[in-house]
Every structure is written in structure tokens, then in C-alpha cells.
Amino acid sequence: MAASGDEVKLLGAWASTYVIRAKIALQLKGVSYEYLEQQLWENQSELLLKSNPVYKKVPVLIHNDRPICESAIIVQYIDDVWAGTGPSILPSDPYERAIARFWARYIDDTVLASATIKIIKVKTEKEKAETIEQSFAGLSLLEEAYEKSFKGKPFFGGDNIGYLDIAFGSFLCWVKAIEKISDVKLIDEAKFPLLAKWAERFGSVAAVKEHIPETDKLVECYSKVLKALWNARAPNN
């Protein structure tokens, strides 16, 4: 349990899915913190370089001068340190916890890292069709998982949002932006009814709303900044 004199800082970037995770977790636990927006590709701050020398990426949570990196680890850390405050983020049952971790990792490794984000990077219609298919395959497994393990619950976490909701939900704003940029409906209600309804519910949670960037701003950020950067870098960076 954290002491009341805690100093908490979050190094972030407003458009980052991973940073949104840390923001939602802090809000769920009612933790006050100083938010420090970072430059990511040039003129990185000394604080960022010192706090995350391995990856030089956000989010970094700095709790009483000690940095914690990687969004999944930060969310678990927040849940551990502020265990007595607010709702539990990870399920208390070990098996449910393992299932939440499994699908959260799946989202990072599959849905988020590769298939879905690739749709806006493709060069040809054939590539586009292939990546859409990959993305649908990735989402299908999540729809099946919802059906199998979470059906009848409003959230993956049960009655309230939890670890897996945060992991996937933080990405929904980018799903909407990608849908707009590529003119493809990804979380289609006809294809993925459970995910579509869950996404709607997730977006209306109070602790979530204020941390989700507007779709148009993300589209603009993509057009003005990310497109050029992504074209100049390796496919999945």
C-alpha cells in the first residue's frame, strides 16, 4: 500500500495506446500524478532516457523516483501498490488471472503489434486484403474467447473493467482511427457482436472516457506525423 506522501509521475505521449493503459489504471485506483508529455522521436528528455535506458519509450511510471517501464508491467505494479484502493485490476482467482494475462499478451503480440496496425501501412490492395484477413482472424479468436470465458459479463473483468479490458480497450481509439483511414470496418457488429457491444460499453466507462483521444485527432496525428515516420522505419516499430 502506498504512503500518502507518494510522488507519482507518468511520462507519456497522448496518442499512445500503451500510455492510455497506465492512465486508466491510475484513475481506477484514484492515484494523483503529474503527467509529463514526451517527445518520442527527437529531443527525448533526459528524464525519459534516464528512466527507460533500455527501450527509451513511454509509458514510464516514476513512483518516488523509481521508474517502472512497459505498460503491462506498469498496470500490474499499480494494482499491486494500490491494492487497498479502488477496484482490483487483475482478477483475484489465479486461473482467471492467467487467462487475462494470456489474452492481454495475445493482444500485444498479435492484434495490436502486427495485423491491425499493418492495414494502414500496406502498399497494394492485395496486401490490404491480406492484412484485413489477418486482423479479422485475430479478432475472431478474441470474439470466441469472449463467448467461451466471459459471456454474460459486461466486461472481460466481470462487472467492472479489469486488466484485459484495459489492454484491449486502450487500443479501441486507434481501431476507430484505422477504420477511418483505411475505410474498413474492423470491429463490425455483424462479424463480432460480443466485441462490438463490449467496445461500446468500454468507451462509456467514466474512468476511461477522458483518456481516450478523439478519432479525428488520431487520424490527423497519423497523417501529419506517423505516416512519414512509419514509412521511414521498420514495419513494426
Added chain:
Amino acid sequence: MAASGDEVKLLGAWASTYVIRAKIALQLKGVSYEYLEQQLWENQSELLLKSNPVYKKVPVLIHNDRPICESAIIVQYIDDVWAGTGPSILPSDPYERAIARFWARYIDDTVLASATIKIIKVKTEKEKAETIEQSFAGLSLLEEAYEKSFKGKPFFGGDNIGYLDIAFGSFLCWVKAIEKISDVKLIDEAKFPLLAKWAERFGSVAAVKEHIPETDKLVECYSKVLKALWNARAPNN
């Protein structure tokens, strides 16, 4: 805490780093289990396909008919379920837990997944030199981390092996095999004195010894099976 009538099965493959993690964790907690060696590339068992339909990979821990997949998640699950038995695998302090998770993830994403294993897949001397350099860079960061966060302790976990020791230590047998196959000393005592001494200590822990395959058997497994498979597949599969 698990009940005494628990039925625990481990689906594994003897040469897999990831399976070794689950074996060590189960042994540390004194859990009895049935070990079921799996065919990985053809004729996969119904039980494996049913238990891990997403990745179709080992290890899978089956606890009272419920499957848990992914080695990092399995080790945490074992630590959670058998919390009252044997030593804790993850540190109890949230910050130390976050640090252990960070470096374990780093090992999976960097040291293990790419740089080190690539050394035996390269086609040219130039590629070999490059991958050796990448591998040394990856190990350097771990050496620095040991110096900074774990120095003076025999293990990353403190007086006993813990989560990070298992994550990295399970790979040491393959490091030795790769050193033999490629004729390159990777965990060189002159370059990485702390890691080299830690590796020696890790290898002599009673709970570890019996689960570590002999170097020559891994070299043989590589020459007879893996080399052909790896050459036929994508670089990091």
C-alpha cells in the same frame, strides 16, 4: 492454495527452454505432476491442440482439466496457486516484482527471441559477426542490470532463485549448445563476470539440475531436427 486432490499435467518438449521454466517452478513448489512429452511439428496430440488452440505450442500446464499456456504466465500461475508451498518465485515487493518482470520480458523479446538464437541461423560470416555483436549488446544490458539492481546477491531473486533466474536460467543450456555449434563464447567470464558466475551458481541448484538437458544432446537435436526445420521456416519461429 491448491487442494491435495489436484491433478496436474505438463505438456512439454524436452529441449524447450520454455518448458524447463515450468518444470523448475513446479519442482520449487514441490508439485507432483504427470509429464507428457509432445510432438511439436507433426502429429500434434489432440490434447495439445485442444489445450492451446491459439498457439499449439508447449508448455501447457493442465491443472484440474483447465489449461494454462505461455511459460511466463504458467510460472506466475504456479506461484499464485501454490503460494503457501515452497519459496516465493516472484518477489513480494511490488517494485522488485516489476523489475523482475521487466528483465524477464526483455530476455524473451531480445536475448532469447532474436539476437542469440540467430547466431546459428546466419548464412555469412558478416551476418554472424553482426548477430554476435547484437547478442553481446543484449547480454551487456543484463550484466549492467545485475551490477545495478542485484549485485551482492547470488541470484536475481536474492538468496534463492526466483522468476528472473528461471526466465534466463532456462535458456543457459541452449547458450552452451549455441556456443558449441557456432564456436563463439557468449557468456564469457571476461566480458560478463557477474552473469558468468551467476550462470555457474544457477546450474548447480538442486531444483534446476535434473531439468537441464545435456549440451551434447541439444547440439544433436539441433543438427538432426531443428536445423532443417529452422531453415524451412521464418527466422524467428
